[in-house]
Amino acid sequence: MSKSCDECGLCCKLMGVLALDKPPSKWCVHFRRASGCGIYEDRPKDCRVFSCLWLLADNRLGDEWKPSVAGFLMHTNADGGLIVECDASNPHAWRKEPYRSSLQKSADSGQEVLVFVRRKGVQLQPFGGETPIHRKAT
Numbered sequence: 001m002s003k004s005c006d007e008c009g010l011c012c013k014l015m016g017v018l019a020l021d022k023p024p025s026k027w028c029v030h031f032r033r034a035s036g037c038g039i040y041e042d043r044p045k046d047c048r049v050f051s052c053l054w055l056l057a058d059n060r061l062g063d064e065w066k067p068s069v070a071g072f073l074m075h076t077n078a079d080g081g082l083i084v085e086c087d088a089s090n091p092h093a094w095r096k097e098p099y100r101s102s103l104q105k106s107a108d109s110g111q112e113v114l115v116f117v118r119r120k121g122v123q124l125q126p127f128g129g130e131t132p133i134h135r136k137a138t
C-alpha cells in the first residue's frame with residue numbers, strides 16, 4: 001500500500017509553524033482545501049520535514065489511521081513518545097475504536113502516550129487511567 005497525503009492537510013491545521021508565526025490548531029493561511037499548500041515550492045523547513053506517523057509507518061497503520069479519516073494526527077517526540085494531536089472541533093475522535101484500544105496497548109507496552117487538544121491533554125497510563133497534562137507554549 002502506498003501512502004500519500006492527498007486530500008488530508010490536517011497537519012496544516014494542527015501543527016504550529018514557527019517561521020510563519022502560525023499557531024497550532026488554526027488553519028494555515030496558505031492552505032487551500034482543493035489544492036493543498038499554496039506556497040508548496042517555498043514552504044518553510046518545518047513543513048518540508050514534517051510527516052505524520054501514519055505517512056511514515058508501514059501497513060500496520062491502515063487507512064483508518066489516516067488523519068483525515070481518524071480526525072487526529074500522530075507524531076513522535078525526541079524520546080520516542082507518541083504524541084496524538086487532536087482537532088478541537090473533534091476532540092474525542094481518539095477515544096473511538098480501534099484507536100483507543102491501540103493507543104492503550106502502546107501505553108501498556110511502556111511507550112509514553114500523550115494526547116493533546118491544543119495545550120491541554122492527558123497522558124495514558126499503563127493498564128488504564130489518564131493523567132491530565134499541559135503543554136508548554138513554544
Ligand code: SF4
Nearest residue numbers: 005008009011052067
Ligand atoms: S497529517 Fe499526515 S497525511 Fe495528513 S497531510 Fe499531514 S503528513 Fe500528510
Ligand code: SF4
Nearest residue numbers: 012028030031037047
Ligand atoms: S505553508 Fe503549506 S505546508 Fe506549511 S502549514 Fe502552510 S499550507 Fe501547510
